Amino acid sequence: MTQAQPVALWQQLQAVALALVQIRKGTSGTAALDAVAPALRPGVQALLFHVLRQLGRAQALRDQLVSRTPAPLADALLCSALALAWDETAAPYDPHTLVNQTVEVAKKNRNTQGQANFLNACLRRFLRERDALVLASDGVGVEAPGTSLQAEPNQSGLVAKWNHPLWWIALLQRDYPEHWQSILETNNQAAPMAVRVNVQRTTREDLLAQWQQAGVLATPVGDYGLVLDKARAVQDIPGFADGLWSVQDPAAQCAAPLLVNTSGKLKQSSLRVLDACAAPGGKTAHLLELLSPDAQVVALDIDAKRCERIDQNLQRLGLKAEIVVADAAQPKTWWDGQQFDAILLDAPCSASGIVRRHPDVRWLRRESDIKQLAAIQKNLLKTLWPLLKPGGRMLYCTCSVFRQEGELQVKTFVEHNTDCTLHPSLGHLRPQNSQTPAALVDNLAGDHDGFYYALLEKRLPA
Numbered sequence: 001m002t003q004a005q006p007v008a009l010w011q012q013l014q015a016v017a018l019a020l021v022q023i024r025k026g027t028s029g030t031a032a033l034d035a036v037a038p039a040l041r042p043g044v045q046a047l048l049f050h051v052l053r054q055l056g057r058a059q060a061l062r063d064q065l066v067s068r069t070p071a072p073l074a075d076a077l078l079c080s081a082l083a084l085a086w087d088e089t090a091a092p093y094d095p096h097t098l099v100n101q102t103v104e105v106a107k108k109n110r111n112t113q114g115q116a117n118f119l120n121a122c123l124r125r126f127l128r129e130r131d132a133l134v135l136a137s138d139g140v141g142v143e144a145p146g147t148s149l150q151a152e153p154n155q156s157g158l159v160a161k162w163n164h165p166l167w168w169i170a171l172l173q174r175d176y177p178e179h180w181q182s183i184l185e186t187n188n189q190a191a192p193m194a195v196r197v198n199v200q201r202t203t204r205e206d207l208l209a210q211w212q213q214a215g216v217l218a219t220p221v222g223d224y225g226l227v228l229d230k231a232r233a234v235q236d237i238p239g240f241a242d243g244l245w246s247v248q249d250p251a252a253q254c255a256a257p258l259l260v261n262t263s264g265k266l267k268q269s270s271l272r273v274l275d276a277c278a279a280p281g282g283k284t285a286h287l288l289e290l291l292s293p294d295a296q297v298v299a300l301d302i303d304a305k306r307c308e309r310i311d312q313n314l315q316r317l318g319l320k321a322e323i324v325v326a327d328a329a330q331p332k333t334w335w336d337g338q339q340f341d342a343i344l345l346d347a348p349c350s351a352s353g354i355v356r357r358h359p360d361v362r363w364l365r366r367e368s369d370i371k372q373l374a375a376i377q378k379n380l381l382k383t384l385w386p387l388l389k390p391g392g393r394m395l396y397c398t399c400s401v402f403r404q405e406g407e408l409q410v411k412t413f414v415e416h417n418t419d420c421t422l423h424p425s426l427g428h429l430r431p432q433n434s435q436t437p438a439a440l441v442d443n444l445a446g447d448h449d450g451f452y453y454a455l456l457e458k459r460l461p462a
Contacts, residue, residue: 007040009093010104015044016051017076017105023052024072029360050092051083052359053163053188058083060137060160065122074115077102081123086134099123163188167367168352175403179430183401183450186431187355187362192447193231196224196248196282198317200289207244214238221446223257224286225250243317248282249357251429251448252399256286258425258455259342259395271295271341275321276328276384279306281313283346288319297321298340300328329376329383339389347377349398349405353450356431374404381413385420385458393423394456399449401430406452414456425455 019032029048036044051058058079062069069075081102085095093101102123106116126133139157155166162169162184172180195218197204204220211218216237218226227250234240234247259273273291275284278299287297299321301307307325314321326334328345350373351361381396388394396413398405406428414420430442431450 007043008101009097010101010108012040012043012047013077013080013098013101014105014109015040016048016080017073019044019048020051020076020080021072023360023363024076026364028364029358032360047080047084047092049190049359051080052363054083054086055079055363056159056163056165057086057134057137057161060139060156061086061126061133063156064133064136065126070115070118071111073109074106074112074119077105077112078119078122081119082126085123085126086130095127099127164362165365165367168362168365171367171370171402175401176430182432182436183430186433186436187359189356189433189435191249191356191433191449193228193247194221194249194253194447195226195228195245196253196286197226197245198243198285198289199224201242201318202239202244207239210238221250221448222253222444225253227447241316246282246285246313246317248286249354249449250446251353251444251451252282253286254426254444254451254453255283255344255346255395255397256290258453259344259393260287260290272338273297274340274343274384274387275299276343276345276380277301277347278323278344279303279310281310283344284310284321285313285317285319287344288314288321289317298324300324300326300334302327329379331383331387335387339392340387341389341392343384343388343392343394345380345384345394345396347380347396347398347405349373349377349400350402351399352405353399353401353429353431353452355450357449370402370404374409377405377409378413381409385417388458390419390458390460392458394458395425396452396454396456398452400452401428401450403428406454410454410456419459421457421459423455423457426451426453428452 015036019036022032023029033041033045033048061082062079070078081098084093085091085098088095091098103116103120106112106119137157137160139160158169159166164184169184172183176183197207204224204226208218217229221227239245273287273295275287275297278284279301281299284297284299291297299310301310304325307323310323324334350365350370351358355361377398385394396410400406410422414422426443429444429448429451431448432441433447
């Protein structure tokens with residue numbers, strides 16, 4: 001059997017830079033990584049995520065080294081090298097090696113051959129003047145809540161320190177005057193691998209015992225979850241192919257129990273449940289795992305390819321739902337006129353709560369996106385509410401920490417719908433991990449992403 005040849009670092013750095021160029025053009029990190037050769041992908045993803053988590057710092061350093069931003073690929077190479085090398089204690093490779101291999105990429109690519117010497121000079125200067133350049137990149141900045149960041153000079157220092165766009169930092173300062181720093185710190189740390197046990201096929205105790213025999217260690221979280229000691233390929237963990245578990249963050253695992261366990265009648269048979277905006281199907285599957293086998297679950301999503309993923313996931317788990325490719329905001333195109341007993345609305349959002357798993361999100365989003373997404377959420381709430389039976393419940397959720405997409409959205413909806421009751425629910429969950437100070441832990445224990453949950457009931461007519 002032929003042994004796979006080791007991948008040269010310059011090849012990985014080249015793929016990282018190309019992916020960064022695509023992300024800066026608006027392509028998601030997932031799509032950019034899908035274009036990378038399978039043999040390169042694991043190493044490239046690790047390096048790319050490191051770059052994205054340090055991109056604000058890298059761009060601040062870049063601005064000190066050049067008088068004009070280089071062409072896209074050369075700039076991506078420069079910023080990638082700076083992001084990977086600026087902190088010697090956290091650098092994945094020796095900084096001198098990173099510089100040499102970055103220049104090697106430039107020499108091998110015809111689009112950057114003419115800039116190889118320029119990149120070499122910039123990066124060599126960085127190595128010589130590292131401490132002074134890093135100190136200067138911090139700038140002055142403003143950290144007082146309620147302060148207008150845009151009005152202050154040297155704001156690149158805040159972006160360099162927190163590695164988020166300035167508007168994002170300002171929005172968190174406004175929404176979380178006591179917690180914004182903790183949110184940003186957590187966003188910049190990698191999230192552990194978490195899974196949800198399929199209680200239709202096994203128990204958490206039995207799965208833990210099976211994993212322990214295979215050398216896979218994990219810790220229980222919530223009612224159905226496990227957090228692994230380290231990330232692994234799903235194929236290397238017992239029970240995946242058999243549908244015993246699914247990858248899902250503990251915060252996302254709250255959706256189905258909130259909708260099902262808070263209303264005993266949802267455990268009755270012959271109920272109709274809508275999972276709007278359902279792809280890729282994690283919450284759909286969890287609903288099916290908890291509901292009666294006779295319940296009818298409609299999994300709706302506008303994206304046909306993502307609906308294929310719902311089908312694949314359900315087949316692996318041994319579950320069935322009616323999968324519909326349609327726009328939830330256009331019920332005339334898909335609704336049969338029969339109201340639902342329960343609706344799960346996991347609305348499109350900024351994904352600002354899952355930045356630690358998707359570090360590209362912060363650089364893809366624009367401030368104007370929040371207003372546009374809030375309008376979509378408002379319309380979905382308004383459109384789907386009539387599809388709910390009186391006495392039925394709707395769970396509205398987003399994987400966002402921004403209050404405009406959560407608390408404020410629901411507050412406005414309840415004020416304008418007199419037949420709506422807001423039940424106690426989790427509200428805004430801030431991303432947190434094992435390093436989160438006890439005083440800052442929110443209303444969900446353990447390591448989890450940022451999320452928002454609101455449980456709404458349609459009151460029966462008087």
